[in-house]
Amino acid sequence: MASTVSSYKKQMSLLLEYGVISEQLYHHFINRGLKVISPSNDFGLDYLGELLPEIVIGASSDYVSKMKVPYQATSYVAARTKESGKGVYIYKINDKPGGGVLYLTGDTRKLGDSVFASTHRILMGSKAMMISADNLVVNREQIWNWQFFGNAIRECNPQVYEDLMKL
16 A cells, blocks of 8 residues: 555656646645555455455545545546556546547456446445536436446456455
């Protein structure tokens, strides 16, 4: 966990150094912080932890609790940009249905993407009180139900699905 947070801070410093982000934006993200969860260590969910050793939430618990507007978790959290699973996560492509997840993955949601989206929905869904009208209309089946993503896991990896149910 400490290495994830320090790596995040180092990456943010590089973005600032190379002029990609302003100093104001740098301080915003540093103050916002991260929350890192280990499914195996924190919840005893070993099958899920094998596939997803860390779940990184882009805001610390303290930051979320101080917000006037509840944290909004999107249902189309991310997708790997390369089929090998080694690409970067993209969080949204504007003007693409569902944020472009199917566009990025060639119409097939990868196991890791489904697990990532399910865990995010489970962990952050209770705090996602506000959603945009556009997101609700376009992605209504994905907004409220983590199983939209989880059902893709049920057949191919039932142990991970069971861990998601426990989570």
